Amino acid sequence: xxxxxxxxxDYLAMRRSLGFKLEHANGYLxxxxxxxxxxxxxxxxxxxxxAWAQLPTSATTKTWASxxxxxxxxxxxxxxxxPRTEVPPANxxxxxxxxxxxxxYTEEEIIRLMNAALEMPEASVFTGRTFYCFFGLLxxxxxxxxxxxxxxNDDVDLSKGLITLRESKFGKSRLVPLHPSTTRALAEYSxxxxxxxxxxxxxxxxxxxxTKLSGGRVRYTFYALSRQIGLRGMTAKNGPRLQxxxxxxxxxxxxxxxxxxxxxxxxxxxxxxxLGHVNITNTYWYLNACPELMEQALSRLERRWEEKI
Numbered sequence: 001x002x003x004x005x006x007x008x009x010d011y012l013a014m015r016r017s018l019g020f021k022l023e024h025a026n027g028y029l030x031x032x033x034x035x036x037x038x039x040x041x042x043x044x045x046x047x048x049x050x051a052w053a054q055l056p057t058s059a060t061t062k063t064w065a066s067x068x069x070x071x072x073x074x075x076x077x078x079x080x081x082x083p084r085t086e087v088p089p090a091n092x093x094x095x096x097x098x099x100x101x102x103x104x105y106t107e108e109e110i111i112r113l114m115n116a117a118l119e120m121p122e123a124s125v126f127t128g129r130t131f132y133c134f135f136g137l138l139x140x141x142x143x144x145x146x147x148x149x150x151x152x153n154d155d156v157d158l159s160k161g162l163i164t165l166r167e168s169k170f171g172k173s174r175l176v177p178l179h180p181s182t183t184r185a186l187a188e189y190s191x192x193x194x195x196x197x198x199x200x201x202x203x204x205x206x207x208x209x210x211t212k213l214s215g216g217r218v219r220y221t222f223y224a225l226s227r228q229i230g231l232r233g234m235t236a237k238n239g240p241r242l243q244x245x246x247x248x249x250x251x252x253x254x255x256x257x258x259x260x261x262x263x264x265x266x267x268x269x270x271x272x273x274x275l276g277h278v279n280i281t282n283t284y285w286y287l288n289a290c291p292e293l294m295e296q297a298l299s300r301l302e303r304r305w306e307e308k309i
Contacts, residue, residue, distance in 0.1 A: 002081065004042060005033050011077045019172065025070040032071055044075050049088045065095040102247030103240040109231060110139050110245075116225045124208045126196055131221055133189050134205055134213075138242065141176050142249030142275055144168070145242040149213050151204045158187045165276070172276050218242070250275060250286050 002010070008029055015022055035052045036042070053068035072088055079085040117131035137148050147168050155164045161183040163176040178186070186204075194200055196210075203212045222242055226232040232239035253271055257264040272283040 004036055004044075004078075007078055007081065008033050008074065011074050014077075015073075024066065025073075028067050028070040029074055032067075032074075043082065044071075044078055044085045046086045046088045046092070049075070049086070050092060053088075053093060061093065061095050065093040068093050100241075102251070103244040104251060105139070105240065105244065105248050109229075110135065112229045113225055113231070116229050117221075120221075120225075126192065127208045129189055129192065130205050130207070130213070131218075131225070133186060134218065135222075135245070136182065136185065138245035139249070140179060140182055142246050142253075143176060144246060144276075145218065146215070147276075148205065149203075149215060149218065153190075153201055153204050156186065156190075156204050158183055158190070168276055172278070174273070174276050176274075246275070247286070250283070254286060 012022060012026060012029070015025075032049075032052050035055075036044075036048065039048060041048055049068065049071050053064050053071065055067075068088055072090065075085055075087040079087060114132050114135050117135060118128045120128040120131070134148055137143060138145065141163070143151075143163075143165070147165050150168075151163065151165070155166060156162075157164070161178040161180065163178065164173070165176060166173045168174070190204070193206065197206075201210060205213055207213055207217070219242065223232065226240060227234050250271065254264050254268075257267050268283050269280055272280045275283065277283050
């Protein structure tokens with residue numbers, strides 16, 4: 001029988017081959033194996049799992065639950081090899097994870113943010129154009145901020161108006177079609193970029209030094225411009241987020257289905273695939289996250305009842 005450490009190595013390799021990145025689980029499970037070795041134990045039990053999950057004692061219950069959740073998957077895998085293994089119950093450390101309510105940008109707010117990027121007084125005119133395209137892509141494609149940052153020049157086919165997102169979150173790849181107006185804006189940007197660099201860049205959106213954008217720089221610029229146009233308070237830590245562009249895209253798309261008289265739920269699997277969601281329940285969340293969508297869904301239901309009466 002393999003040791004716990006070898007079993008963990010095999011388990012992580014298997015999960016990664018299926019496309020899971022396991023960024024947090026990797027550290028958690030290595031910590032668990034070290035804990036078991038310190039306890040001189042080679043069989044996973046609920047008691048030991050719970051004792052490890054609640055470390056450190058100063059951590060939040062959400063962290064404890066996350067640690068235990070990671071361990072449960074490994075325990076199920078280990079049980080196939082060692083029947084003595086106990087799988088901790090799913091509700092042993094219950095925690096309710098509440099999603100943040102999405103901020104729905106208005107079209108006017110997005111335009112003001114993009115224009116503020118073009119008018120940035122610092123660095124260079126090119127920096128402003130970069131963030132103009134960055135915010136614009138978030139608004140019209142529903143891409144994740146990290147996906148826009150990681151987007152390489154070879155991933156953008158301007159002749160076909162298509163972006164290929166490779167090995168994105170959860171190891172998924174997908175195609176993102178572009179509107180002709182978006183394609184024209186990106187073509188103009190790429191021409192200016194290549195003339196500035198005097199060569200073809202690796203990443204599509206770059207800094208004024210020709211390097212890939214950093215997440216920190218993107219967030220700093222977004223917060224600064226948001227405060228400048230009044231989207232965030234000058235000292236407020238909370239406010240609209242970059243991720244909210246994606247939420248707006250999803251909600252606007254679902255609203256368009258309702259306005260067109262389409263069955264929004266019928267199109268949810270398509271939208272889920274387009275957004276790169278690993279589970280359609282993540283897309284269903286939008287139906288109850290937005291009061292406007294709930295109203296449209298209710299109105300559609302009422303019309304269907306009236307038709308039957």
